[in-house]
Amino acid sequence: MANPDSQTQAELSQDQLKALVGQAALQFVVPGEIVGVGTGSTVNKFIDALASIKDQIKGAVSSSVASTQRLQALGIAIFDANDVDRLSVYIDGADEIDHHGNMIKGGGAALTREKIVAALATRFVCIVDESKLVQTLGKFPLPVEVIPMAAKRIAQQFAAMGGKAQVRLKDRQPLVTDNGQMIIDVTGLQIVDPLAFEAQVSQWPGVVTVGVFAFQKAQICLLGTAHGVEKLTF
Ligand code: 5RP
Numbered sequence: 748m749a750n751p752d753s754q755t756q757a758e759l760s761q762d763q764l765k766a767l768v769g770q771a772a773l774q775f776v777v778p779g780e781i782v783g784v785g786t787g788s789t790v791n792k793f794i795d796a797l798a799s800i801k802d803q804i805k806g807a808v809s810s811s812v813a814s815t816q817r818l819q820a821l822g823i824a825i826f827d828a829n830d831v832d833r834l835s836v837y838i839d840g841a842d843e844i845d846h847h848g849n850m851i852k853g854g855g856a857a858l859t860r861e862k863i864v865a866a867l868a869t870r871f872v873c874i875v876d877e878s879k880l881v882q883t884l885g886k887f888p889l890p891v892e893v894i895p896m897a898a899k900r901i902a903q904q905f906a907a908m909g910g911k912a913q914v915r916l917k918d919r920q921p922l923v924t925d926n927g928q929m930i931i932d933v934t935g936l937q938i939v940d941p942l943a944f945e946a947q948v949s950q951w952p953g954v955v956t957v958g959v960f961a962f963q964k965a966q967i968c969l970l971g972t973a974h975g976v977e978k979l980t981f
Contacts, residue, residue: 762788764876764971765840769793771969771976775872777835778803781826783864784818785839786811786857789874793838794818808834810864811857812925828863837868841875841965842887842958848873848965848981849941853890853958856915856924862956865963873965877972884941888913888932890958895921895929897953902931904951910936928955 759767769792776782776797784794784807794814797804798821806824808831809815815825839861841850850873852858865871889910893901902912915922915930922930938944941961948957968979 759971761876761878765789765874766792767976768874768876768969768971770796772838772872772874773797773800775836775838775870775967776800776804779805780835781805781808781831783808783834783837783839783868784810784814785837785861785864786814787840787855789840789876790814790838791817793874794821794823797821797823808864808867810839810860811855813855813857828867831867834864834868836870836872837865838872838874839865841873841879841960842890843881843884844873844875844879844965844968845881845884845941846979847941848968848979849884850960850965851884851887851889851938851958852960853892853930853956854887856890856892856922856930858890858958859892859924859926859928859956862960862963865960870967871960871963871965873968875968875970877970877977880968880970884938884959885936888934889936889938890915891931891933891948892924892926892928892955892958893931894953894955897951898929898931901951901953905931905933905936908936910934926955 843851
């Protein structure tokens with residue numbers, strides 16, 4: 748997909764690349780249906796683009812309070828996940844994506860609802876700029892939503908794997924997620940088998956959601972690059 752603009756992609760900022768992939772994601776929105784919507788600065792570009800075709804869709808299932816507010820402000824109807832049997836598509840960003848469509852997500856602390864909405868969807872379309880494409884997941888600190896009383900024990904379990912966990916703060920206090928829980932961010936991991944890793948960590952008592960998306964991996968990635976929007980299919 749070539750950039751319609753005459754400006755070369757090399758001159759585009761990361762913000763402009765996010766806008767390009769956000770706009771490109773519109774092609775996967777099915778007219779007359781409800782679309783699954785993720786969270787983050789890239790998805791915000793998609794939401795802004797979605798407003799231009801809002802009369803052609805029924806509405807959205809949202810993955811966070813922040814996205815819900817943005818969608819509603821633009822006049823897009825919000826549906827509860829429990830009122831939907833299936834979504835044809837879920838569109839979201841990622842903090843990292845590998846060449847198989849496995850991702851690290853949760854930089855915006857919305858990973859739990861993101862995984863829930865992604866699980867409802869037949870197709871996950873991931874929208875990222877090329878800085879997010881990696882060989883092996885783990886350079887980005889892995890977000891894990893946890894029940895607060897389990898944070899120390901979970902940190903010890905990650906330490907035994909060679910990781911270092913830190914409670915995410917906001918205004919110098921532990922950040923509280925939309926679900927009333929906390930986030931730990933884990934550095935020092937090399938996640939060579941994302942499916943096995945996600946299965947293992949998800950079983951630890953007190954883990955609400957681990958930010959590895961391998962069971963709910965992307966089927967398509969729209970990658971904003973210096974040469975335009977590239978489509979990767981997994
Ligand atoms: C939020 C997420 C986001 O998709 C991820 O952090 C990427 O965000 P951005 O588009 O702002 O870089 O997982 O929980």
